Amino acid sequence: MRRKLQRKFRLRGFTLKVDALEEAAAFLDRFPDAEDDALDLLLDELDKEPLKSSILDRDAVRRVVSLLVEAEEAVDAASPAATSARSALRVVDSFVVPRFHYDPIKKVFYEHTGRLSFHGEAGDKAALYRDRYQVLLQRLARDKYFSRPAFETVMTEFDSCEMTSIQSLIGCTGRRWIMGVISQLEERQFYLEDLTGAVPIDLSNAISLKPLPCFFVENTVIVAEGELLSNGIFQVNTCGFPPLEDREASLSLLMGLDFFGGGVIPTEETLRLSSLENKAVNDMFVILSDVWLDNPEAVEKLGVVLDGYESVEVVPSLFVLMGNFCSQPCNLAFNSFEELRLQFGKLGEMIAARTRLKEHSRFLFIPGPDDTGPSKALPRCALPKYLIEELQKHIPNAIFVSNPCRFDTKALPLATITHQSHLCPLPLTVQPIIWNYDHCLRLYPTPHTIVLGDKSEQKAFKYTGITCFNPGSFANDSTFAAYRPCTKEVELSALES
DSSP states (O other): OHHHHHHHHHHTTOEEOHHHHHHHHHHHTTOTTOHHHHHHHHHHHHHHSOOSOSEEOHHHHHHHHHHHHHHHHHSOTTOTHHHHHHHTOOOOOGGGSOOEEEETTTTEEEEOOSOOOSSOOHHHHHHHHHHHHHHHHHHHTTSTTTSOOSSOOOOOTTTOOOBOOGGGGTTOOSOEEEEEEEEEEETTEEEEEOSSOEEEEEOTTOEESSOOOOOOOTTOEEEEEEEEOTTSOEEEEEEEOOOOOOHHHHHHHTTTOOSSSSOOOOHHHHHHHHHHHHHOTTOOEEEEEOOOTTOHHHHHHHHHHHHHHHTSSSOOSEEEEESOOSSSOOSTTOOOHHHHHHHHHHHHHHHHTSHHHHHHOEEEEEOOTTSSSSOSOBSBOOOOHHHHHHHHHHOTTOEEOOBSSOSOOTTSOHHHHHHTTBSOOSOTTTSOBOGGGGGGGBOOSOOSEEEOOSSSOOEEEEETTEEEEEOOOHHHHOEEEEEETTTTEEEEEEOOO
């Protein structure tokens, strides 16, 4: 068993000291009938830990073992899969999500190698738009309505939706389909751009392909049907967003590439995790947005929420607390960082006082648009260590990650971001994005669930199989949401006034 342990740890890039090896072996002895599963879970948890070195000592292993043992002891005997389901939780920071480029010649994605700079050059900005366009173009090329027929057939121009590049429009007559990025190269004149050129467009008489609540704004990619007029303007008759592709269809074509950033999971492991998720019928994530720690009323209401879940039979496995964490923007004019640090410490005390939640739930913190950070650009870095040190003394296993998806979505319907396969397809002048990390905002392949937290009305709905919800603003109207991964059901909740 000791040799097997060492070999498995080496495969994950870890080296065990003697005392760490004994600690891991003692943990596996607790599961004589499921040693392999227990070892996999231990390694998965260690992968998520912010380790200082790949050489593990007793303390590093014991910290994770304690977490797993506590979870195992908390499980109802009638639901033995719950421990594994909880331990299978994996949180991925935006800045470790791998970047992929599409090769239109070989028709494959390949992973970017090398370091990504936070301060990009001009070419990186151009690559941002090129990569966005290529992701949508390769998806469109597989759509049965827009792909070229495999065999030559007799078709009228109204039967065919074959795409034409903008460069190829020159000299063409009649109805054509093109796909391009909406841009404003000249004042008050919109263009469509693709990888071959740009053409001015007239949208005055255009109608949408479907009656969807979509926003056609600069930087979005659209599919347009129309005709090139003699004055060089493309008269758009019909336009819409590129059609969606089923998640499973996308995954089957990606040949095991890790677009999510959580590591490539073998088919057997995927089936096992799926089974665990389906059995964890009582598992729940509680999500709150706008948790203002400097607002006594909001903190008091948070205590009521925690008390309520402390008393339920099966406590939630995860609490997601989304910013803003302060009622005032944490900008250069903000001078209360020490006070905010202490407020995070008081939050840690509040959570620690609920014994069952501290032992059996994880707490995930995601910064909001006005929380402290190096810039307003997306993705946002995790909350700085200075602010969270006091909280971590009480809740050492709290998770602090970046925010790839927090922006004002009141005017950006779900249809827009899903069809664009991007969380923020707005002009960079409206919402800055770190050029080399634009891929962190992609929604490709299509996700199972999207959470959009802002100050707009609390709501939940499904769109083409995607569960989407806004938990509401907890500080403003006491609203929050509970999400069940097993069924993908959303329970919209609120405290009584």
